[in-house]
Amino acid sequence: MKISIVIPAHNEAETIAQCLASVKIAIEQLPSTFTASILVVLDSCTDDTLRIVQAAGVNYLCCYYQCVGQVRDIGIRHAIAHGANWLACTDADSTVPIDWLVQQMEHLNQQRTDMICGVVSVDNWDHLSSQTQQAYIAHYQDKMGHSHIHGANLSFSSDAYLATGGFAHMTCHEDVDLVNRFKEKHYAITWSNRVRVMTSSRLQARAKEGFGNFLGNLEKETHNIDFR
Template sequence: MIGIVIPACNEEAHLKACLNAIQKAIDFVKNQNIHIQTLVVLDSCQDQSKQITQQMNIPFIECQVQNVGIARDLGVRALIEQGAQWIACTDADSCVYENWLLEQIKLQPIDAICGVVQISDWGRLSPETQMHYLEHYQDRMGHHHIHGANLSFSAEAYLKVGGFEAIQCHEDIRLVQRLKAFDLKIIWSNQVRVNTSSRLNARAPEGFSQFLIDLENKNIMTSKQES
């Protein structure tokens, strides 16, 4: 069984597209004879995220922690209890590629897979920010990027290293660091792909959105100094 975990905190603007993309990825591997279970973890939602999840008939659990590390961990452990042997994580503002699950299946057996993200819309950001981002992002096999929006692992490996920490940011990085410390096998693949938003209202301090904000602000300051 494969479990898919999506933490969501007030994600009504993106959640439906996220869940539709996941369903397409599930349909893409329907001939693999693998049971796949999706679980949304609704964390402190005050918008229509719960109603969207219910309307789409997607299982969910709720918590009031405002902490992505705790939310991810709750979802992962709930799915492991249901029998999931492999866990695939993404984010509610992201859309997985149609072959997202297939590429993970093809890489088995493995302890963990770190995939890549592609920004779906650069309209909120300056051309300079886009250029600087693309210059440094390693969209290749053997990259070393870590994204909670595209991180998967075996249940055995997750439990062995203690799971996601109860922190508001970098829970994905800390998990991969522990996987490496235990000398577990990680594949860094650009074939496992996710489109993510370029929103500038960061949910997590120092998360991906904050990284884009900081990069944009740096380019604005540089532009002002040069003018």
């Protein structure tokens, strides 16, 4: 099996080195029967992201879409055209654990699956209130069979991706849209908390309605909630 890890990036100079280092370590854990490579898709970057990616020695594409769905799609299709039959998505502000890819392959060995929706852990709560942390923990289903969708932790087969039309060219919620189309076509989806990533808790996220926006709204809401 040939695996490609596709990472969109827009001005991620502060975080992408750690992201790439963690993915490289996860790749090293795979058995020799698997091959894996990283592809970063740099979208309208004006900082040092490109220089850092070049220094890391990974493959990259440059584009100017300012649209995360289109950026993910061009990266996935490029990887498929170069032989990838399993695609793993994460984000440039996230890091993956050592067994991130191994756990995905174990799921594939255990049962037929066309997509794996993983979970995320928040990297830092220090700038958020304890009420927000409690509300998040109460909301989040960190278990097998959860119902969360994260572009930072989504993987799937190339055949199913092409059959569903791939990521829509949307500026947000492209991950939810793709999962819904997998459901509509009755592809097998594994909802796993064994496959997880550590993601940024920054509130100034690149996607306007992404995870950072969710945390920011939760922070605002919890100011009006008494947790005593």
